[in-house]
Amino acid sequence: xxxxxxxxxxxxxxxxxxxxxxxxxxxxxxxxxxxxxxxxxxxxxxxxxxxxxxxxxxxxxxxxxxxxxxxxxxxxxxxxxxxxxxxxxxxxxxxxxxxxxxxxxxxxxxxxxxxxxxxxxxxxxxxxxxxxxxxxxxxxxxxxxxxxxxxxxxxxxxxxxxxxxxxxxxxxxxxxxxxxxxxxxx
Amino acid sequence: xxxxxxxxxxxxxxxxxxxxxxxxxxxxxxxxxxxxxxxxxxxxxxxxxxxxxxxxxxxxxxxxxxxxxxxxxxxxxxxxxxxxxxxxxxxxxxxxxxxxxxxxxxxxxxxxxxxxxxxxxxxxxxxxxxxxxxxxxxxxxxxxxx
Numbered sequence: 311x312x313x314x315x316x317x318x319x320x321x322x323x324x325x326x327x328x329x330x331x332x333x334x335x336x337x338x339x340x341x342x343x344x345x346x347x348x349x350x351x352x353x354x355x356x357x358x359x360x361x362x363x364x365x366x367x368x369x370x371x372x373x374x375x376x377x378x379x380x381x382x383x384x385x386x387x388x389x390x391x392x393x394x395x396x397x398x399x400x401x402x403x404x405x406x407x408x409x410x411x412x413x414x415x416x417x418x419x420x421x422x423x424x425x426x427x428x429x430x431x432x433x434x435x436x437x438x439x440x441x442x443x444x445x446x447x448x449x450x451x452x453x454x455x456x457x458x459x460x461x462x463x464x465x466x467x468x469x470x471x472x473x474x475x476x477x478x479x480x481x482x483x484x485x486x487x488x489x490x491x492x493x494x495x496x
Numbered sequence: 497x498x499x500x501x502x503x504x505x506x507x508x509x510x511x512x513x514x515x516x517x518x519x520x521x522x523x524x525x526x527x528x529x530x531x532x533x534x535x536x537x538x539x540x541x542x543x544x545x546x547x548x549x550x551x552x553x554x555x556x557x558x559x560x561x562x563x564x565x566x567x568x569x570x571x572x573x574x575x576x577x578x579x580x581x582x583x584x585x586x587x588x589x590x591x592x593x594x595x596x597x598x599x600x601x602x603x604x605x606x607x608x609x610x611x612x613x614x615x616x617x618x619x620x621x622x623x624x625x626x627x628x629x630x631x632x633x634x635x636x637x638x639x640x641x642x
Contacts, residue, residue, distance in 0.1 A: 362529040363531070366530055367533060367534055370541075371537055374538075378544055379626065382630035445608075446601040449528060453608070456531070464575055464579070467614065471569070477629055
């Protein structure tokens with residue numbers, strides 16, 4: 311067993327423990343913190359897969375911002391989860407069946423690190439060959455993200471924009487302003 | 497958190513460092529992991545941290561809500577505007593060659609810089625705006641209630 315497999319196994323075991331702890335605990339404050347821990351562990355897992363950019367995003371968004379937003383939501387609601395009223399049999403069945411289907415789906419996927427995997431033989435080598443002389447940016451991820459896939463990134467930015475507008479429309483003082491307008495009309 | 501002296505001192509020191517790191521991630525994204533998305537989130541974290549430890553009023557004096565709400569749109573407009581500029585210069589939408597027709601490679605660098613700046617601005621503003629929206633709903637709970 312190589313060192314990397316050991317690290318992977320340790321991370322996976324810790325993630326499973328964290329997930330179980332999230333399910334078990336009743337304190338929502340602990341749940342928010344544990345979900346941050348879960349994100350941090352998956353960021354470490356991405357690093358062992360050499361996906362540093364993804365790991366960076368996961369650590370910043372998943373462990374950082376999401377935890378802060380969960381805590382912000384927590385300040386608006388109660389701090390403890392109510393005990394479950396109905397039996398967990400049906401949800402457990404749904405989860406087990408979905409999990410089994412997903413595991414069955416991975417059986418067709420190429421094995422980990424397979425050099426003949428479709429993702430490594432389609433556009434990836436093309437980007438790797440073209441980007442040094444076409445873009446000249448050492449980080450190929452940035453070259454693909456901002457230049458080759460510029461439309462995708464524009465779409466993603468628009469999604470972030472729309473999400474922000476949606477939250478503002480739902481949570482900020484827009485309603486208050488309208489009420490004031492109505493008051494002036496009346 | 498008025499009585500947490502250590503937190504306050506450390507935050508004053510950390511907020512600037514976090515912003516510096518965000519700028520590094522933003523503008524060094526061509527050479528190392530990172531880019532607009534990550535830099536935007538890190539930049540927003542600096543403001544949110546300041547807001548949590550001091551107060552929302554303090555951070556809103558530095559970064560007022562009206563400015564945040566404008567910046568949400570400015571980032572997307574900067575990104576889309578880069579594309580519109582290349583359209584007017586006679587190239588395809590978002591073809592960065594338009595920014596430096598003699599040196600297409602330089603054009604790519606400028607284009608990536610502009611576009612990533614747009615992403616960074618929007619992400620920072622959206623994260624801070626969401627934080628303001630959540631915090632603005634009710635008075636902050638006191639330390640004892642945790």
